[in-house]
Amino acid sequence: MATGVRVLFNDFRVPLRSWLTVNSAWGQVTGRARYSQYPPAYIKPVYLPAKLEELERSGDAKQLEYTPVRAAYNTHTSSVFHDPLVRKFTNHIMKTGNKCLARELVEKAFQEVKRVQLQKRNTAETEEEKEAIVCDPLKIFKQAVENGRPVLQLVPIKRGGVKYQVPVPITDHRSYFISMRWLKEAGREKERTIHFPEKLARELLAAARNEGRVVKKKQDLHRQCEANRAYAHYRWS
Amino acid sequence: MAPSARRAVLLLRGLAGRHGGCGAALGQRCVSAEAAQAPPPRPRAPRTSLTSPVEHTAEQRGLWYTLQPGVVQRLFSQGGVPKQFLTQCQTFAETCLMVRQPSLTLMDFIRRSDLSLPPNKFLLYGRNGCGKTLSLTGSSSTSPGPRSGGGTSRRWLPSATIEGQYDHPLDAVLWLQHFKTQNAELLKTLQLVTQERYIWSRREVTEPDTPLGELVELGIGRARYSTDCVLALTSELKRHATEGRCKVAVVVDGINTFYSPVSRYRCEDRTLLDPKYFTLFQSFMQLFKSDWKNGIVVGSIDSLANEGWRRDSHLPRYLLRQQGWEALDPFIPIPIEDYDDLEMRSAIDYYLDRHWLQNPQAGSDIGRRELAALSAHNPYLLMQVCRPL
Numbered sequence: 083m084a085t086g087v088r089v090l091f092n093d094f095r096v097p098l099r100s101w102l103t104v105n106s107a108w109g110q111v112t113g114r115a116r117y118s119q120y121p122p123a124y125i126k127p128v129y130l131p132a133k134l135e136e137l138e139r140s141g142d143a144k145q146l147e148y149t150p151v152r153a154a155y156n157t158h159t160s161s162v163f164h165d166p167l168v169r170k171f172t173n174h175i176m177k178t179g180n181k182c183l184a185r186e187l188v189e190k191a192f193q194e195v196k197r198v199q200l201q202k203r204n205t206a207e208t209e210e211e212k213e214a215i216v217c218d219p220l221k222i223f224k225q226a227v228e229n230g231r232p233v234l235q236l237v238p239i240k241r242g243g244v245k246y247q248v249p250v251p252i253t254d255h256r257s258y259f260i261s262m263r264w265l266k267e268a269g270r271e272k273e274r275t276i277h278f279p280e281k282l283a284r285e286l287l288a289a290a291r292n293e294g295r296v297v298k299k300k301q302d303l304h305r306q307c308e309a310n311r312a313y314a315h316y317r318w319s
Numbered sequence: 320m321a322p323s324a325r326r327a328v329l330l331l332r333g334l335a336g337r338h339g340g341c342g343a344a345l346g347q348r349c350v351s352a353e354a355a356q357a358p359p360p361r362p363r364a365p366r367t368s369l370t371s372p373v374e375h376t377a378e379q380r381g382l383w384y385t386l387q388p389g390v391v392q393r394l395f396s397q398g399g400v401p402k403q404f405l406t407q408c409q410t411f412a413e414t415c416l417m418v419r420q421p422s423l424t425l426m427d428f429i430r431r432s433d434l435s436l437p438p439n440k441f442l443l444y445g446r447n448g449c450g451k452t453l454s455l456t457g458s459s460s461t462s463p464g465p466r467s468g469g470g471t472s473r474r475w476l477p478s479a480t481i482e483g484q485y486d487h488p489l490d491a492v493l494w495l496q497h498f499k500t501q502n503a504e505l506l507k508t509l510q511l512v513t514q515e516r517y518i519w520s521r522r523e524v525t526e527p528d529t530p531l532g533e534l535v536e537l538g539i540g541r542a543r544y545s546t547d548c549v550l551a552l553t554s555e556l557k558r559h560a561t562e563g564r565c566k567v568a569v570v571v572d573g574i575n576t577f578y579s580p581v582s583r584y585r586c587e588d589r590t591l592l593d594p595k596y597f598t599l600f601q602s603f604m605q606l607f608k609s610d611w612k613n614g615i616v617v618g619s620i621d622s623l624a625n626e627g628w629r630r631d632s633h634l635p636r637y638l639l640r641q642q643g644w645e646a647l648d649p650f651i652p653i654p655i656e657d658y659d660d661l662e663m664r665s666a667i668d669y670y671l672d673r674h675w676l677q678n679p680q681a682g683s684d685i686g687r688r689e690l691a692a693l694s695a696h697n698p699y700l701l702m703q704v705c706r707p708l
Binding site: 161162163188189190192193196197200201203204217218219220 | 406410411412673674675677678680681683685686689706707708
């Protein structure tokens with residue numbers, strides 16, 4: 083446990099039952115995934131302009147000059163409006179590879195968030211009140227994801243023929259995944275007449291205020307973990 | 320206890336900060352990218368205080384003018400503008416339009432028109448989303464007169480009065496209401512009266528010298544006769560204009576609808592109905608003829624007003640077809656282009672001013688260039704691209 087956190091769950095990028103080591107400093111997968119078409123010497127492409135500049139400024143780019151680089155995905159864009167977390171969330175929402183639709187849904191939800199907040203801003207009376215209202219959908223989205231992240235999870239562990247729900251700490255990577263999954267599920271729980279982006283926007287705004295289904299789910303999970311604290315030692319014994 | 324477990328417990332008690340310790344994979348990466356460049360200050364929208372399009376000159380090109388709430392209420396309360404534009408105006412808490420070259424050209428042409436001659440026909444055309452409808456809206460906010468919206472709907476009935484014709488009672492009522500709200504004051508001041516005797520049924524008759532307002536009221540109250548009322552009203556207006564009692568501006572969005580050989584309706588034998596049998600179409604199409612004077616016709620040629628299989632080009636000859644081209648000849652085409660650099664800059668400034676663009680990079684030079692490239696300088700696409708930012 084000294085060098086990093088071992089991940090038990092199945093990461094969607096690698097085949098089943100593979101054990102990976104997550105480097106704690108960078109959050110990158112350093113272990114070699116099976117069936118990769120690239121030899122281990124190949125590094126991942128750096129596609130964000132800000133990050134490239136940083137590499138050049140710090141001189142790290144010099145070291146990477148002759149390192150072979152993997153091909154970039156077609157979702158790796160150097161757009162100034164690109165955000166990795168939003169891209170990941172879009173992929174969660176996507177069904178059967180229909181990225182076009184997924185992107186549209188996320189964009190509509192962001193638009194809805196902006197409309198709601200701007201409406202509030204327009205009706206606010208004083209200048210300070212207006213300035214206090216956050217209208218940036220990206221900030222609200224990040225706050226919502228942040229507020230929905232759990233710190234513990236329940237893992238079934240078999241001891242003496244009985245499966246116990248054992249509370250174990252969660253990695254940052256997985257907590258992001260679970261938070262976004264909850265957000266997506268909250269958006270899909272709705273009446274037939276309400277559209278997904280609309281509901282998602284409401285959930286995002288609620289979660290950013292530390293309310294709503296996502297935050298409730300997180301608190302429920304934490305409560306369950308607290309209740310099962312007696313099983314915590316099954317994690318290692 | 321392992322360090323990660325201890326951290327989890329501390330977090331549960333709210334003692335540890337989230338961002339310290341083992342690095343967050345996704346969240347931190349974006350934060351560092353964001354902090355790299357400080358956001359530029361939010362610019363003010365370039366505005367002009369001249370709210371009437373009549374006063375605009377080339378100096379005001381690319382500036383934004385505000386429509387007064389009264390004008391907005393009078394013109395838009397019954398529809399006639401895109402719904403997306405209305406939503407946008409609601410969000411921005413104001414109704415603003417940009418002064419663009421086609422509107423300036425149009426106003427200039429209208430000013431120089433000789434009204435003692437048959438009406439000039441100005442037809443706006445351009446690619447999808449380059450602002451045809453909103454250019455029409457901008458110019459119609461000053462020109463009084465009837466305004467007809469083209470388009471078809473599903474409610475229709477065989478005509479009660481003319482054999483072989485078809486009526487749209489509900490659409491006609493809506494149009495008459497629209498006409499009433501737009502021209503209520505003009506109808507009062509101009510004191511126009513009917514010149515013919517209209518017999519609707521054995522008991523309902525409109526005598527000559529009845530105010531036109533009453534004719535409109537009759538059409539709204541009795542949906543059965545509304546289509547024929549529209550026909551009567553347009554004929555009356557044409558005659559009044561020719562005799563010099565009023566000036567008439569006819570503003571039509573999607574004028575090519577009127578020259579489509581098929582409608583959406585099917586006859587009993589399942590064949591598509593020819594729109595020439597629609598009384599409503601006939602009553603509007605007589606305004607596009609050159610047999611009257613003291614008026615103008617302003618229309619837009621829109622590929623979206625055509626059937627789905629005939630939208631390949633945005634050029635007038637293709638969209639109007641032989642029939643429309645001959646019926647409207649001679650007309651003055653006014654092309655509408657996408658935004659140029661000045662207008663693009665102005666539009667982004669306006670969005671920033673209204674807080675619609677929230678992304679810190681949107682106002683920066685590289686952000687502007689990216690928005691211009693993504694939207695291809697097209698106003699509608701720019702609106703779409705700015706949605707999530």
